[in-house]
Amino acid sequence: MTSIDTVPLLSERSLRRARLISGLILLVFVTLHLANHALNLISLDAAEKGRLWFTAIWRNPVGTVLLYGSVLVHIALVMRSLYRRRTLVMPFREALQIILGILIPLLIIEHVIATRISSQIMGTQDVYALVIRSLWINSPMNGLRQSIALVVVWTHGCIGVHFWLRYRPWYDKVAPLLLTFAILLPVLALLGFASTGRILASEPPQSSSGYGPAGKSTGYGGSKSDDAAYSFATAEVRKQRVQMTKYALYGGFAGTLLTVFAMRTRRSWRERIDQIEIRYPEGQIVNVPRGFSVLEASRLGGIPHYAVCGGKGRCSTCRVQVVEGAASLPRPESTELTTLNRINADPGVRLACQLRPLNDISVVPLLVPTVEGTLPVGSQQTNPGREQEIVILFCDIRSFTMLTEAQLPYDIVFLLNRYFAIVGQAVEHAGGRLDKFIGDGAMALFGLRGSPEDACRNALKAAARIVSEIERLNDELSSELSMPLRVAIGIHSGPAIVGTMGYGNVKNLTAIGDTVNVASRLETIAKELDSALVVSEPTIQLAGSDTANLESQEISIRGRAEPLRVYIIHQQLTARFV
Template sequence: MMRTGSGLVLFFYVLAHFSTHGLGLISHEVLSAAGEITEEFWGFLPITILLYWALATHFVTALVGLALRRNLQITLREWIQAGLGLSIPFLMLVHVMGTRYASARYGLDPSYTYVLVSTFISSPIYIVLNAAGLVAAWVHGCIGLYMWSRFKDWYRSWFEPVGLVLATLIPAVSLAGFLSAGRRVELLAQDPEFMDTYREELNVTDPQTWTSLTADMDATRWVLSGAVLAVIVLQILRRAARRRSKEITITYLDGPKVVVNKGGTVLEASQGAGVPHASVCGGRGRCSTCRVQIIETAVPTTPPLEAESRVLERIRAPENVRLACQLRPEGDIKVQRLLPSDVTVKTARTVSPWSNGREKTATVMFVDLRDFTKMTETRLPFDVVYLINQFSKAMGEVVESQGGRIDKFLGDGFMALFGVDSDVRPAAEAALSSAGEMIGRLRTLNEQLVGELDEPLRMGIGLHTGTVILGEMGYGSARGLTAIGDTVNVASRLEAATKDLGCTLCISEDVITAAELAVPISAQQKISVRGKRSKVSIFGVNHPDDLTAPRQAAGLPQNDGPAHADTTEPADSGQDKA
């Protein structure tokens, strides 16, 4: 978090300077005036403290991160970002120390004229150093900003389409303005009067100032070089220490066994052994694409820290799923990689918590139009499609309004799921509420089509609650979230049973139990379902409200049953809805 925050501050600092440099395309005077405003803003004491904190924090945390890496198996993008980040202090050293440091230490007045003169008049090498430093800082910042923001909604919604254009246009305009202003200063520097005024405003009275400033720059270079060298030495020492540490075995369910030294993460083990492993964010614990399922472990793993917990909660991961970049096994462990190793940012955004399958207790609904095939024999294809679409739209809107999901349309019917993102009781109640509202919507649809139909549309609905296997199944564009299992088969059989029972709605006892309704046993019937040894207890009704009548007659206690959209309907009106 500190590294990200400090990086954002520094990126804004670079952006402010780039914007100011671009004004050099207008005139040297406009550039100087804008430069004074910029310097006043960054010279404000709280802002200055924030800037220096960001500069020190970002550099130190970057060095610490490199020192703590257990291997250097990183992507080309990460190599570019790290290389640019380490080069920036050396490229920008003369500029930074010749302006801000010289002002604070020696009282020099670092105006934009001074920057341009010292860059374009003193030595051509400074032109190359400044330009290279600005470009390195900009590219490094853009990569960091992209890595931080690419999973955020605002980036995908509006920033991504224009991000590449801005990332290219801003430095181009800035460098063009900087070079244009430099050429003007080169012409002005030929005027002795201009140079006399420049030296007077520079406020350097002691010639020894430049010698001291140069010595300070040299000392700073040694300090920076020593810090980088320390990182290299620490890497060598840590590698030597790891060779003497305890070895553990990481077994991949669909891959090899890797023997590594204890203390590293599973992702580091994968990278070090050349095992393909997804990691879109580069192992920073942000994207969740490196997640693994723990199959077996010899020693209990340490619980996830706060940052990892937030990511796992966001994807609703079960307890045995961890981020490989954060999981440090204490003993032998067996894991399964849950995402393909070639997952990209684009595909990672669409990854759902159900991508790899999970058991879930849900309520499954099957709906089918009665005798629709016979009805379509005398109709034109256009009319058939129109009727199906009207029916699907009306029923689909009801399901979605109650929090359900249309799993698939099956010609003149469909399958829906309730409870994908909710608990058992709310799911069962929502399914019952949907069934009641759908029956009312079908009556409304029949009234709208009264002149088009020889007889009203009729449908059967089957509801069953039980354990299903939820997962994204299929291939290509046909891939999507669906449910399979015995519960789905029973729900389909209950919908078919409405024909035999002469009712609109067939509900299993499991739905009644899940919704916590109290219905007398005498109201139950039992049917045989293919593939099940025992019969299934069901309730055949014409409307969910019919379930309350036997309960009241039996004097059973009332409870908060499902809310029905069609509450104004008479109790026996279900008969003319079938």
């Protein structure tokens, strides 16, 4: 039997890509439409000229197929997605996206009928003067409805773009500009509509009561320059065709939606007799029908479970370790496999949003969300785990046990607090974040904001400052210390999962992953090589630092197939990074 992975056009990834592309095409259409409305702030004539360009793009055969094809594809794939959801328990932002999407056809069908459809069937003109007069003067409630539709459509599209782009490394830089654009465009469009509406309202009333025909009298409010061209009976027939088209669109959409929910109900009744158990580490057991994803089971059972991308397989925050029943699991499809390979997942690790077990299994979520009583089940947390390019700095005191053998406990506490203050101030001064202290060791994160290049330079500056301040502390306490304080620092950069982790009140923003492990290993190597600082080659290259006169060598890192080149920097050379 051929699996879905062997049919690229029908794979989940291909369908998601088709949904994304069709949505982007529709968003481009809406953007140009709103920009055209905004031209009314200049003049009605400017808006009308813009409309001619707009219709030239979208009312030719290619534009028509592209637009209406995108509408059909997007609606069909949304309905498919709605049917495939095994539970409607979901975070608020996902529910908002779905609700707004369902409202859009109900809000805009009337407008489509009065413009595009009437233009084709009745031969009417949907010029700005007639359209705005109809919506602002003749039928203000319809105008209010279309204004609401404008906001709903635009909000739906912007939410989709935000959740598509939010974990791109460059998104944080452009997000303020995109937000400004997202707010200004609909506001300018509505102001343009209102401005022209007020101008037209101040003019003498015209006989036209709606969108008019192109130079023909059809009984539909147009000019009377050529009454012989259209008889009253013909006009009435065309009006009936327009009405039938409107009812067909409303009925078709409503029928499709009802069919989806009827199919969901039928499936639910059939699946009640064919359920499996999904067991969680705290002893919770959720019984769900075969075909539910593990993420859907968690939401249905009220078990908090991260899913930053909304269950689309784009992130890895929902991943679980399957501890029982792994042998009977279906193989991962392309979307899941790509993400698992990207994070170098261990055997038995699967994405909860993509894993649909056929038999009983036991799982352990690998990123445990904070349980907040004020948040609804399944809601997203404020700092869920996400993959990010960061720089990790590990710092430790060498021979700390020997150093403290002859010290009183109070003296050790005093010494450690002075050391912690040096490390903390150096990290914060360089724009980093102090993650944690472990005994006499410290871990710091750089690059949570800003570019990777800046993060690498800042981490090196922090290391140089730590070494310098430790020397100053040695001079200050030389008479009290049996041996001078010496630190070993390891720095490495790369992708890591950054998020709020922990339990109860003991939780903080931290990072996990291979990058953290390598940085910790480099700090150990710094001790072994009697060096103040060991930096990985990728980090020092991103920082743009001069590597002349620096000792380097390749080292083996446990868990990595290839050796890693590092630079070994002794105490006297750290000052070059200040």
